[in-house]
Amino acid sequence: KLYLERKEVWGYRPCVWKIILVGVGTVCSGGLLLLLLYWLPEWSVKGTCTHTSLKDAHVLLLRTTVMTFCFHTVNFCFCYLILSHIHYFTHHSTKYYWNDKIQNFDFSYHLTHLHSCDNILNIFSAFFFLYLHQVLNPFYIFQLFSVILWSIEDYYYYAATIVLMSVISVGTSLYTIKKHHVMLHNMVAAHSVVRVSVCRGNKDFEEAMSTELVPGDVIIIPANGMIMPCDAVLISGTCIVNESMLTGESVPVTKTSLPSSGEDAASTYNVEDHKRHILFCGTHVIQTRFYTGELVTAVVVRTGFSTEKGQLVRAILYPKPTDFKLYRDAYLFLLCLVGVAGIGFVYTVVLNVMNEVPAKTIIVESLDIITIAVPPALPAAMTAGIVYAQQRLKRIGIFCISPQRINICGQLNLVCFDKTGTLTEDGLDLWGIQRAEDGSFCPPESDAAKESLVNSTFVACMATCHSLTKIEGKLSGDPLDLKMFNATGWVLEEATEEETALHNPIMPTVVRPPKPSVHKTNQTSPETQSMIGIVRQFPFSSVQQRMSVVVRRLGQKHMDAYLKGAPEIVASLCEQHTVPQSFTETLDTYTRQGFRVIALAHRQLGCKLSWHKVQILSRDLIETNMEFLGLIIMQNKVKQETAGVLHDLQQANIRTLMVTGDNMLTAISVARDCAMVHAQEKVILVEAMPPKDFLPASITWHHTTNPTQTVKDREGINNKQLTLQEQSYHFAMSGRSFAVIMEHFPQLVQKLVLRASVFARMSPNQKTQLVEVLQSIDYIVGMCGDGANDCGALKKAHSGISLSELEASVASPFTSSTPNISCVPNLIREGRAALVTSFCVFKFMALYSIIQYLSVILLYSILSNLGDFQFLFIDIAIILTVVFTMSLNPAWKELVCYRPPCSLISAPLLFSVLTQILTCMVFQVLAFLLVQQQSWYETWTPQSDACNVSRPNLSHSLNVTTPHDPKNIRNYENTTIFYISCFQYLAVAIVFSKGKPFRQPSYKNWLFMLSCIGLYIFLFLILLHPFPVIDSFLQIVCVPYEWRIMMVVLKIACSFSTDNVEMSSFINFFSVSDDYASNPQVAIDRWGSFFFSWLFCRRNKLPRVRYMQVALELQDEADWPPRPFSVTYANPQSQISLTPL
DSSP: OEEETTEEEEEEEEOHHHHHHHHHHHHHTTTHHHHHHHHOHHHHHHHHEEEEOSTTOSEEEEEOSSSOEEEEEOEEEEETTTTEEEEEEEETTEEEEEETTTTEEEEOTTTSOOSOGGGGGGGGTOHHHHHHHHHTSHHHHHHHHHHHHHHHTTOHHHHHHHHHHHHHHHHHHHHHHHHHHHHHHHHHHHHHSOEEEEEOTTSOOEEEEGGGOOTTOEEEOOTTOEEOSSEEEEEESEEEEEOHHHHSOOOEEEEOOOOOSHHHHHSOOOTTTTGGGEEOTTOEEEEEEOOTTOOOEEEEEEOGGGSHHHHHHHHHHSOOOOOOHHHHHHHHHHHHHHHHHHHHHHHHHHHHHHTTOOHHHHHHHHHHHHHHHSOTTHHHHHHHHHHHHHHHHHHTTEEESOTTHHHHHTTOOEEEEOTBTTTBOSSOEEEEEEEEETTEEOOOBSOTTSGGGTTSHHHHHHHHSSOOEEETTEEESOHHHHHHHHHHTOEEEEOOHHHHTTSOTTOOEEEEOOHHHHHHHOTTSOGGGGOEEEEEEEEEETTTTEEEEEEEETTOSSOEEEEEEOHHHHHHTBOGGGSOTTHHHHHHHHHHTTEEEEEEEEEEOOTTOOHHHHHHSOHHHHSSSBEEEEEEEEEOOBOTTHHHHHHHHHHTTOEEEEEOSSOHHHHHHHHHHTTSSOTTOEEEEEEEEOOBTTBOOEEEEEEEOOTTOOGGGGTTOOHHHHHHHHHOEEEEEEHHHHHHHHHHOHHHHHHHHHHEEEEESOOHHHHHHHHHHHHHTTOOEEEEEOSSSOHHHHHHSSEEEESOOSGGGGGSSEEESSSSTTHHHHHHHHHHHHHHHHHHHHHHHHHHHHHHHHHHHHHHTTTOOOOHHHHHIIIIIIIIHHHHHHTTOOBOSSOOSSOOOOOSSSHHHHHHHHHHHHHHHHHHHHHHHHHHTSTTOOOOOTTOOOGGGTOTTSOTHHHHSSOOOTTOOOSHHHHHHHHHHHHHHHHHHHHHOOOTTTBOOGGGOHHHHHHHHHHHHHHHHHHHSOOHHHHHHHTOOOOOHHHHHHHHHHHHHHHHHTTOHHHHHHHHHHOSSOOGGGOHHHHHHHHHHHHHHHHTTOTTOOOSSHHHHHHHHHHTOTTOSOOTTEEEEEOTTOOEEEEEO
């Protein structure tokens, strides 16, 4: 056994004698054994193969999750690349090859699938296999078994109904899959099959199809752009690319060629380190910047599912299994029903054998009891609530591609939010600038375009240090760069193809101040002296948190380097005497107020530096010994809806976190502004440092408070609440600290994330890692982002909500067309409503099957049964009508402070279901026995005259003209049980159709109301005023009027006993201001929970979820949280020591 990408792998070889035994068993079982092995891959492999080493294996068994197995056949082929035979297998469209060095299967970019993402279409091409996979689902096999059995019993009508439901269900599933296929087809069709110019070896460029590309091919990027069919690295030229498909941002990005010399050129190629040089598959190359006589070329590095887009498509094709307790418990509950069916099976066989019933009847009736105990319509009924919730979400602008996750949304207890574009406005406004001169700050200035600053170095840096470009005559690029450049009033001009032939080929872009300003401020000099040409650009790197450019002002011999980026990074690259002494205090002042601050720097390069030498200089040589120029202060306003939504979530006991790539203090300020961190709550900055110079890794704890809090802010807050807030604390850490803690302080990770609310400077991978950590301590995690750098976290979270409607959101389960976080509480409300609906439907369907099971068991005791049309009326007119209408209750209008239950196997639910079963059983048995004790009772025959005992006006001919019933359907017990059970179905439906606090009251569900009222009227009508046609159709016999009144009394008594149904009906149907705590069902649930806790001695047991266990452990730690300015060290044995400064 070995491990492959978190999957356990075992090797097997086919065994002849095992295969022969399985073949014999398949023939003897009529194919059932083969079907069982199809459902259980682990049994299939172990039943036909013997265990062997992975190297010699012909079949591999993989465990993808705790309970999920799959197997793959090992293929053998000759590889001309390594001139040797290799063996491999394919899993989720990825090929894994045997590696002798590691003695395991490994993934190889060079040996994997060589064609484009067009090969995903082959997965959907075999429609027959899709249909076969759907039909062989255990549920449909059980339905097929039921239909065959009912056909033998001449229950053709109900069998036809089930067949129709199955066809609709299969058709709907196939339509959904086909629709998904069309979506994926549209997603890849634009780039799957295109013609490209390719060079292989030393040959000239030739035209070829993109499906023929392999790693190592050199392709030409056309001047008018293209949609990339593969991942390729630029080796010459520059491209302007729209990467919205991957990042969610429709912001053009500049891609430069790989460095050809220097330290960067000597480094090994890495996707993450060289991302700014890679053209990713599916991204749109808008235009190229080419040089005279040169082509813009790129080397193909990845194709097919190995590309970034291919991985995205594969993530959609093979999503991670939804591990939700509701679905696991549903199977356990069904097993319980199968156990009940087994008891009925034995009872039926024994009873019929004792009564000497024919063997055929024994077989049919004993198997029939199984189809009664396990209702075939259960999956369709469970899906109804989710489908209705999906439709309601669509009406409010939330689109879902994974409907099963709607139920999971009802259990969310923590939501992570991105900051920029999610909690705050997407755009930034320039608040002002603050220049630095002679080592000190000048007063802040609001206008960077004023004439006195036109020729200043500060404004020149603002005008040149960006990645803007013109597309169809319009300036495009990063919103921050646009705001910064527009604030200067300068003009950007790009050289055309004809102009590059007349000038230096390495200066395609020029910026200049507006013409009037030039004439006013520099009338003696030519206008061209103020024009600045951008010689080289080092794009912004999220890892390095900065970007820089090398420029030359026309008319000057030397070049200049301009730098912008995170203030802390820029200051560290500047000469210290140029950085104002008040730098830290000034930066803290702005960031605490929620401003986004960018620092600028400048360096004059040597006169001997030529144009061509600049192109080969490494970035580190240029970005050093800079002169600090000052700060740009950008204002990022909190969205109007943010504070209210976060307050609603906190009131609902749902934790909220901020995960952003922005500055730490800015993030904390925004967290306070939107009340994610309250005014009186302290924030503890966690600053972790990696090991250095023989010193172990360390954490320094800095306690901060809100400096803007005044005495006036304390008004309106009572002392008790104020004390609680002052005692509360939140951790805040940067991505760098998070990485150090994960590596060197694993013991503290769970303690920190339990109270951490702000994570700043987090990379995309760290966001995903944080979601995994939160899930590891049993949080049900939601992630809300605008799609930029959030895709990994959105896919990893239990519920990812993208605020971007761009293509990247196809990987997120939910996408909101509303560009603010108001969609989050709406999604949770609908999730809670869908979850409660699923519980209600499941409990109702379970009670329905048990009630019908009890009815049949009682009738079997007198060798009777329910009639075909009685089954049809119950299953179609009552059950399906009620199930599909009781699921229509909309979500409640607000979030409450507790979540609905997530487990079917829980004390409250079991207590509720068991009490309902006992109550229904008591009244069915009571009615069954009472009818036999009546003075008019006799064994029913067509000549029986019970109706005329007390109601002479009832037609005697009803019984006289009825032919003899060989199945003994028509009798007094059958009629009594039929009426009592019908009323029980409706009573249970009303009791289980809960309203507040998760769904709207049932009286607002007018379809459910009309259905229940209509069925009640119909049943009372045929009970108190029988109609010969209906009685004949339903195979009901005539009984005395007094017994009909008695059945009404029994029905009312049963309703009161089944969970005080009259009171529940009054509360749910007629009371608008009913309180959840006053619901009788809730009272029974609470008593049930208390009873089972007492019964199994679990009152003092620790909570099941890990985060609550950690919280209890921290209550006993007197030194937590750490004291201000204390330092925590990690020693080599991973022990922790605290040292105060």
